[in-house]
Amino acid sequence: MSTQHLLSLLVENKPGILTRVAALFARRGYNIESLAVGTTEIEGVSRITVVVSLDGQPLEQVTKQLNKLINVLKIVELEEETSVARDHMLVKVRTDSSTRSQVLEAVTLFRARVIDVVSDAVVIEVTGNTAKCQAFLKVLEPFGIKELVQSGAIAVSRGSKSMSEKVIR
Amino acid sequence: MATETLTGAQALIRSLELLGVDTVFGLPGGAILPTYDPLMDSKKLRHILVRHEQGAGHAAEGYAAASGRLGVCIATSGPGATNLVTAIADAHMDSVPMLAITGQVNSFSIGTDAFQEADIVGITMPITKHSFLVTRAEDIPGVVAAAYEIATTGRPGPVLIDFAKDAQNGKFEFSWPPKIDLPGFRPVTDPHGKQVQAAAELILKSHKPILYVGGGVIRADASKELLALAELLHAPVTTTLMARGAFPDSHPQQLGMPGMHGTVPAVTALQKSDLLITLGARFDDRVTGDIKSFAKGAKVIHVDIDPAEIGKIRHADVPIVGDAKVVILMLIAELKAQMKDSKPDYEDWWIFLKGLKERYPLGYSEPDDGKLSPQYVIQRIGELSGPEAIFASGVGQHQMWSAQFIKYERPNSWLNSGGLGTMGYAVPAAMGAKVAQPDRLVWAIDGDGCFQMTNQELATCTINNIPIKVAIINNSSLGMVRQWQTLFYNSRYSNSDLNTGTDTIMVPDFVKLGEAYGCLAIRVEKVEDVDAAIKLAMETNDRPVVIDFIVGRDAMVWPMVPSGISNDAVQYARDAAPIWDGDE
Ligand SMILES: Cc1cc2nc3c(=O)[nH]c(=O)nc-3n(C[C@H](O)[C@H](O)[C@H](O)COP(=O)(O)OP(=O)(O)OC[C@H]3O[C@@H](n4cnc5c(N)ncnc54)[C@H](O)[C@@H]3O)c2cc1C
Ligand SMILES: Cc1ncc(C[n+]2csc(CCOP(=O)(O)OP(=O)(O)O)c2C)c(N)n1
Numbered sequence: 049m050s051t052q053h054l055l056s057l058l059v060e061n062k063p064g065i066l067t068r069v070a071a072l073f074a075r076r077g078y079n080i081e082s083l084a085v086g087t088t089e090i091e092g093v094s095r096i097t098v099v100v101s102l103d104g105q106p107l108e109q110v111t112k113q114l115n116k117l118i119n120v121l122k123i124v125e126l127e128e129e130t131s132v133a134r135d136h137m138l139v140k141v142r143t144d145s146s147t148r149s150q151v152l153e154a155v156t157l158f159r160a161r162v163i164d165v166v167s168d169a170v171v172i173e174v175t176g177n178t179a180k181c182q183a184f185l186k187v188l189e190p191f192g193i194k195e196l197v198q199s200g201a202i203a204v205s206r207g208s209k210s211m212s213e214k215v216i217r
Numbered sequence: 218m219a220t221e222t223l224t225g226a227q228a229l230i231r232s233l234e235l236l237g238v239d240t241v242f243g244l245p246g247g248a249i250l251p252t253y254d255p256l257m258d259s260k261k262l263r264h265i266l267v268r269h270e271q272g273a274g275h276a277a278e279g280y281a282a283a284s285g286r287l288g289v290c291i292a293t294s295g296p297g298a299t300n301l302v303t304a305i306a307d308a309h310m311d312s313v314p315m316l317a318i319t320g321q322v323n324s325f326s327i328g329t330d331a332f333q334e335a336d337i338v339g340i341t342m343p344i345t346k347h348s349f350l351v352t353r354a355e356d357i358p359g360v361v362a363a364a365y366e367i368a369t370t371g372r373p374g375p376v377l378i379d380f381a382k383d384a385q386n387g388k389f390e391f392s393w394p395p396k397i398d399l400p401g402f403r404p405v406t407d408p409h410g411k412q413v414q415a416a417a418e419l420i421l422k423s424h425k426p427i428l429y430v431g432g433g434v435i436r437a438d439a440s441k442e443l444l445a446l447a448e449l450l451h452a453p454v455t456t457t458l459m460a461r462g463a464f465p466d467s468h469p470q471q472l473g474m475p476g477m478h479g480t481v482p483a484v485t486a487l488q489k490s491d492l493l494i495t496l497g498a499r500f501d502d503r504v505t506g507d508i509k510s511f512a513k514g515a516k517v518i519h520v521d522i523d524p525a526e527i528g529k530i531r532h533a534d535v536p537i538v539g540d541a542k543v544v545i546l547m548l549i550a551e552l553k554a555q556m557k558d559s560k561p562d563y564e565d566w567w568i569f570l571k572g573l574k575e576r577y578p579l580g581y582s583e584p585d586d587g588k589l590s591p592q593y594v595i596q597r598i599g600e601l602s603g604p605e606a607i608f609a610s611g612v613g614q615h616q617m618w619s620a621q622f623i624k625y626e627r628p629n630s631w632l633n634s635g636g637l638g639t640m641g642y643a644v645p646a647a648m649g650a651k652v653a654q655p656d657r658l659v660w661a662i663d664g665d666g667c668f669q670m671t672n673q674e675l676a677t678c679t680i681n682n683i684p685i686k687v688a689i690i691n692n693s694s695l696g697m698v699r700q701w702q703t704l705f706y707n708s709r710y711s712n713s714d715l716n717t718g719t720d721t722i723m724v725p726d727f728v729k730l731g732e733a734y735g736c737l738a739i740r741v742e743k744v745e746d747v748d749a750a751i752k753l754a755m756e757t758n759d760r761p762v763v764i765d766f767i768v769g770r771d772a773m774v775w776p777m778v779p780s781g782i783s784n785d786a787v788q789y790a791r792d793a794a795p796i797w798d799g800d801e
């Protein structure tokens with residue numbers, strides 16, 4: 049059985065760091081479900097959020113191997129109960145005069161937003177946890193999804209503590 | 218701080234000098250030429266010009282493995298750099314502290330498929346501990362110092378620095394020491410006291426413990442401490458292929474090597490043990506065989522400086538992250554405190570083990586074809602050379618026999634390629650070892666196959682006055698492959714004949730080859746000539762020596778546990794499993 053884990057990595061923003069992280073996953077046989085990267089509140093430090101699915105391998109091996117990368121500063125697993133995770137998604141859906149209103153209804157229901165409209169399609173943006181995004185996609189599917197772009201999950205722990213505390217020199 | 222205007226190339230040489238590097242092995246080319254110019258003037262750095270960059274890499278490894286110091290190799294961009302790849306991978310697998318320096322095309326040409334451009338940082342990412350691409354001269358001192366730190370601290374390993382040509386040519390104000398900024402690199406050397414305490418408790422509760430000693434003990438320079446621990450406990454010791462010499466072979470508590478070609482006592486002791494005291498060893502599949510049936514009844518104390526090794530293959534009941542030397546010293550103190558005046562009693566365990574040692578000593582039978590027995594030749598090299606010598610081997614049967622039939626009494630005296638199993642390691646590694654330890658007798662015990670992969674470095678040895686001795690264990694075949702074909706492929710010898718034996722066309726003739734390289738080269742075919750040849754080699758120090766020992770091709774490495782099966786099925790010799798007592 050495969051299990052999914054959401055890991056947050058603080059890394060030095062050095063050339064090749066993304067390659068090093070991604071290659072490690074590939075080399076050790078771990079599957080990346082999603083990956084998101086960006087800069088953080090600290091200059092020179094980036095944050096990688098990665099969802100990894102493991103087939104029986106212990107998560108501990110993954111984090112230990114990642115920790116061996118010289119440019120990796122800190123790794124935490126964010127658990128569902130104590131953190132918030134969001135996916136961002138852009139979906140281009142086929143519409144015509146007969147289906148548009150149904151699509152717009154779904155948009156309202158899921159608190160998504162329409163950001164572009166043409167005669168035969170709309171572009172919708174939606175933010176939420178993975179389950180909500182997947183449910184929304186299910187609803188849109190019958191109309192015809194022409195294009196789908198997903199950011200990958202990003203996540204942060206609840207409360208006032210920051211992941212970068214104690215990491216930075 | 219006083220500064221001085223230097224080019225990047227001068228700064229590289231100066232940084233190496235300031236870090237105490239005294240030798241580099243390399244071969245120049247366009248992209249590294251700026252660095253070769255100031256190298257020529259250095260009084261502190263000896264550069265040894267190799268004939269192939271793989272040789273430079275293994276020489277750096279041999280230098281490091283014989284001395285415990287950082288080994289350094291240099292190559293140009295593109296093919297020069299890719300020629301280093303095998304040696305870098307080898308150093309990675311065997312935790313060898315190594316710095317690989319490569320030239321790169323100008324930074325503004327990177328990514329354009331420029332002449333001799335290869336993404337060596339990308340290529341070596343999975344086989345280095347870390348790597349750097351340097352595009353600005355002013356970064357050089359900091360990067361070189363950081364690379365040194367990474368390669369030699371914690372679990373040692375190879376670090377590569379790729380220097381763009383314009384970074385070597387650029388000028389800047391050099392100052393020393395540079396600031397080393399490695400916030401993500403914090404190796405743990407001191408263990409948790411609680412864990413050490415738990416380990417001591419477990420040890421004193423056990424009835425059948427064994428010290429499972431790996432290469433980490435050699436890297437930690439902890440042989441003395443290990444001896445003290447072993448004698449305090451009076452527990453048996455087994456040393457992996459990478460740890461031969463970490464504990465004296467002459468010691469009565471030594472059971473020999475574990476694993477696929479380990480001794481029956483060592484393999485069996487691990488299987489029957491109730492506690493593995495694992496020190497700097499990594500549960501390699503060549504040691505464990507089928508992991509599910511490995512040492513099933515044993516609890517595990519696992520000491521390693523790399524947290525990722527602990528629990529990777531086998532669950533550790535007491536995990537201890539730390540430097541083996543520090544941990545052993547703490548463990549000794551803790552044990553003494555817990556033991557007070559009583560000693561643990563392993564009497565029954567020793568009765569069992571002594572029985573095994575008596576019944577199943579290492580041995581061999583004489584070849585049927587009347588040729589020399591390879592084990593005998595290797596054993597005599599060991600006996601005549603003594604424990605102060607250094608022995609480097611290739612990969613194959615001769616490697617296993619060298620691990621089995623030479624008695625190692627001190628760490629860093631046995632150099633080989635264990636993890637990657639790189640044919641061609643022996644000659645350049647012996648060369649590097651001889652440069653690091655010029656006063657020691659250094660042998661390369663090589664196979665006829667391996668020797669043909671890197672023997673060009675004999676030119677380097679002759680020209681630079683590095684008088685190594687090469688013993689070719691010439692069975693006219695890729696012997697280890699042949700052994701597997703005999704055992705598992707119905708004796709169908711697909712592409713394992715080398716035609717280097719005396720009853721073949723003998724291509725090449727190793728004596729002529731050795732002579733062409735300026736070596737003293739002789740052939741030995743009779744048992745009565747073996748000792749004299751070895752002695753002649755030991756007396757000859759004005760040039761390298763090559764001895765072509767013509768040995769029987771059907772000799773096999775025993776004991777053996779066939780790949781992937783349980784270590785309970787260890788075979789003492791062909792079709793001869795050890796006989797266990799009824800109560801076993
Ligand atoms: C043809 C062939 C046959 C082989 N057959 C056998 C065989 O029969 N038996 C056998 O044993 N091997 C055999 N090998 C070798 C095998 O493949 C492995 O290389 C070897 O077993 C690994 O040795 P090790 O466990 O000591 O670990 P090493 O590879 O030496 O690793 C050292 C460990 O120590 C740790 N370490 C490093 N520094 C420190 C420190 N300062 N403090 C604490 N820990 C530290 C490292 O993190 C690492 O985990 C064979 C190889 C070949 C090519
Ligand atoms: C570079 C490389 N290629 C192939 C192998 C597979 N291999 C392992 S042992 C061996 C035979 C080595 O022959 P030789 O050097 O004559 O040693 P022998 O086993 O005969 O003592 C081979 C081909 C290897 N380990 N390394």
Ligand SMILES: [Mg+2]
Nearest residue numbers: 664665694696
């Ligand atoms: Mg051979």
